[in-house]
Amino acid sequence: MPTTTSASGSRPGGRSARVRAQVLEATGAQLVEHGYDGLTVDAVAERAGVHRTTVYRRWRDIGGLLADLLDAAGDDGWEPADTGTLEGDLTALNEEILAGVAADPPLTTALIAASFRSAQAARALRAFWEDRYARCAVVAVRAEERGELPPGTRSRELLVAATAPVYHELVLLGTPPDPHLPATAARTAALAARAGAFTGP
Amino acid sequence: MPTTTSASGSRPGGRSARVRAQVLEATGAQLVEHGYDGLTVDAVAERAGVHRTTVYRRWRDIGGLLADLLDAAGDDGWEPADTGTLEGDLTALNEEILAGVAADPPLTTALIAASFRSAQAARALRAFWEDRYARCAVVAVRAEERGELPPGTRSRELLVAATAPVYHELVLLGTPPDPHLPATAARTAALAARAGAFTGP
């Protein structure tokens, strides 16, 4: 997570960039240590050694902070695992999701919660997810090349079918993490995909 | 939505019940008219013609109000539609979900948002959903009886697989409502179920 990203304003060098780096780092640290409820603008500002008004002016609210954090995080070089089978790839993906959602501190949940309070955070989180799904398209491509899938399979639908149950159980239904939920959801989606559920008009 | 439910306290008659009815009705009306952001304890109290502290003492926060509202709503006689086919039943269910989430005012979204702020609201919402899933079990039973499904299909898994993509797309990913999302998600889940994805160990 590089913190040297240049600010987009007209004075990128020196202080602005430094303040941004300090504040974003403080945001992440505060979120990790005290969860979403402990994530107030005041706490972040104090932790970053910066005045409250500076944060309010540049980021508007906590949602803005998280959005900025997410934009930076989205630029990492993440790629889906390549296990050799469609079901294996989807399972690995779901296991990452499960680990992320069930993690302590609940970073993902905090971001989702924030997205309900801040349109800015919501946009950033959705962009992050869409980017992730786009990167995962290769999973379907590989499966097609191996002959595991009918040609023309719509990767996004397949990926949503595979991952949605994990999010749904953990985030919305609040069921305790089931260690083989990732595999069963992946298997179900792979089965449907092989049967052609995501091809055709 | 009957508002004559008796309060569970030790003084059920008269004032307590009247206040509860007034406050719950005001909560619903305020939510419908001004959305979740306009749903403050103060606004509800004023609307109900009741003092702020009364609301804070009996319901603690907005989450408590919504939880109480949900408990009342869960007692309706809702039943899943019976269309004659598994896929039809699941599609109808998904269409109800889509309508609920995409509705204006966004009642469902407001409840979900509240569940991230209030553990009480979260519990109530989850109980509501589990109750709905339990009532939907009959969909799988009917399908089994028609020979559409292998015996021993786990209804909850099937229902989650069918409905999760709808919630995921609309609530988390924020994609605009796709009118045939309900049908495609239902078809996918039904396909997997027929192939035995939800049977066995």
Place this chain on the structure above:
DNA sequence: ATTCTAACGCAACAGTCGTCGCTTTAGGGA
């Protein structure tokens, strides 16, 4: 080196949220 200005620091402010101690009232029981 000097100047100029975008960005930050600062203090005071209004608005909101949730709590507390006390008083008043309604309604159930004798």
Place this chain on the structure above:
DNA sequence: TCCCTAAAGCGACGACTGTTGCGTTAGAAT
């Protein structure tokens, strides 16, 4: 009918959030 008490009313309070006007500073331009 009278009393007793659970519940509601009331005002004040502290904590937090977000804004504004103004002074200060760092660093970019020349």
